[in-house]
Amino acid sequence: MPVGIVSYGVYIPRYRIKAEEIARVWGEREDMAQSLNVFEKSVPDFDEDAVTIAVEAARNALKRASIDPARIGAIYVGSESHPYAVKPTGTIVGEAIGVDHQLTAADLEFACKAGTAAIQACLGLVSAGMIDLGLAMGTDTSQGAPGDALEYTAAAGGAAYLIGREDLAAEIEGFYSFTTDTPDFWRREGMPYPEHGGRFTGVPGYFKHVTSATRGLLKKMKTIPEDYDYAVFHQPNGKFPRRVAKSLGFSADQIEPGLVVPWIGNTYSGSSLIGLAATLDVAKPGDRIFLASFGSGAGSDAFSIRVGDAIEDIRNRAPRVRDYFENVQYLDYAVYAKHKGKLRL
Amino acid sequence: MRSVSIIGAGCTKFGERWDDSLRDLVVETGIMALEDANVSGDEIDGLYVGNMSGGRFVEQEHIGALISDCAGLSRLHVPSTRVEAACASGGIALRQSVLAVASGYSDVVIAAGVEKMTDVTGGVAADALAAAADREWECFFGATFPALYAMIARLHMHRYGTTREELAEVAVKNHHNGSMNPISQYQMEITVDKVLRSPLVADPLRVLDCSPITDGAAAVVLAPTDLAHKYSDAPINILAAAQASDTLALHDRRDITTLDATVSAARKAFGMARLEPEDIDLAEVHDAFTIGEIVAIEDLGFVEKGEGGRAAGEGITAIGGKIPINTSGGLKACGHPVGATGIKQAYEMVLQLRGEAGKRQVQGAEVGLAHNVGGCGGTALVHIMSR
């Protein structure tokens, strides 16, 4: 029996800071934005965190397909910025969307790919017939240390996917994961900002894992890049997904609809899932989408997705990704620092 | 029911009383009131004290026993009761005392009020005062006390055309009155311009629209009218002691620009006294914020609804005007030690009706009204007194 995406929803905060504003403060080269292909990034409001973002995304997912929340049997929330070190995000989300309390929930962490891991967990339970619907989310208000290269991209946003067996907006035909122990990026307990291996995050991290997962899935599915109408690769910046797509044989056109990082930054656990949502926003029934996430530490989950008939009915019943690109409000660095709690009092 | 008179009154200087504790303030005002009433301790058979938040301001509850003890009455075992209705705690203490005497249960009863507010930081004080609002459904979402009155002001301005300057005129008038009152916290006059340039607290209300954080205590001594002349040459008769309640939260009110509790208490009080608003020579009203005075004079019937804004600027509510309001300086200028305010209003009435109010004396004052509000209108009291 096919399993897949019954509905999806995203949320991106309305504030933005331009890369050039960050570069101005730290005396960086003016072409920082061009070199990263990230021109601006989303910034949460004072009163937004990974939980509030997840709730808004989940409510959009429920609204999009008019789902009764009582059908949800599992909630998995992937994030590297869960506001509590101990105390689940998933329970707050569940209560806020009005679930029946007969469900399982847990928070996941795997750097930027915890959201796709959440989808896999739901796929397993749904495929086994143990639950009717699973809610999988990737949500983050990611942190970059002031002046660090990460600060140009670390953004806020999230996506929610309802995984089930009926009325599929998109079938998940198969997935393949590739995981190694590669410390390219980390944050120790109690530390406010992550550390990273600089250029070590590139080839041994992102490229090795995304490439391995992609090649593995293509082999497993017996497909080639040309079989897909669209492709979404994790977007830590605007360069990596383009480069990896090209090296794997995917075209610029295939990745274009899902490449949102230049305008919102890297939403970490939300990143590839918001890219997928932006692609579902425009895809037609029958289209195939290739998705590969990446999480430092490190691993990549690749998915082969076929768009279903239901997509046309539900697409416009909740905000699309690009709706969140309208009416944005730009912050200067000082107000951004206040929003992000970078000013310790 | 016996009719009741005030036979003595006392009030401390209001202000930031850094040297004095709550206990010191109680002793100071108690001595003043008892000397004024010329009663001895063993004649006292009841004591009511209004205190909003001893627990938050000085971490002391059981204020009833405390003040009886401080006043040296512990060995007499006088029943002493603390009452609370936020900023109307003093008014409630007065009314409970009136009921005790009127019923015949007690003869000489002290009605007191005290608040020591400056032992905590401004933030703690603001939070303690916010407890007068609905903690679960107003404060939990960030409401402060000035914010609730600011929302009353905003709607009053929107609906009746009340202006920002008219709000400021109330503060200017009350500071002028306060400058003639020796116990007043603020002794300086201010201008409309100064009010308008003071920092925003909760838009449209600014710092100089708000009553201050104040330490102070006040007490009055009550006795049956037919025994009053035994103690006092100039007893003040309490013609009415009325109280009413309303929803705790502002959002649940029938009309956000009207304090129905005031309207109800006023109606009852005028009925008891068999008087009309026109019969009142002066009034102390609850101006915790400038908008409070504007709404109060409307709800008490001194001006038409919506006309309150013009009153201060046009001199209607000035000393010498049609209905002098807040001759003491009001809560705004005289200060607002919350639990003491309702009793201080009675103290001012005693001075005015005895003709002892000095430079701020309302000539020929015979009948006065005191209006005390708890929260932003969850409780209201109206007392009418005459000489």
Next chain:
Amino acid sequence: MSTVPRFWRHIPQRYNLVGTHCEKCDEYYYPPRTICPNCRRNAKMEDHKFDGEGTVVTFTTIYNATDDFKRQTPYNLAIIELLEGPRLTGQVICSPEVIEIGMRVKPVFRILWKEGERGIIYYGTKFVPTEGWV
């Protein structure tokens, strides 16, 4: 920390606008009431979940807050009338120049306040203008 059970008790009403409705007189209540002031002992109360769309009845912008909210200043506080009639107090997220009496608003899920660095995070409902927000 003493407010944790007090908050937890009202999670359904704070995360979502769950109030009450009196079937007898057809009046809606938010915040919820156990006793209908119209019908009192004859009331027939049931839970009702409000969509949360409403209009601003009156508002203020707070510049001087209690300690729990002082990092949020300036913020807008409003009395909002829901479509079904009841009024509630809540924050409206927008510039102080934008908010006005009669403005239509809709609910969003936000952090209300936090109990310092170590305590609980209180989530709940705030409002944003219906126009110009996703």
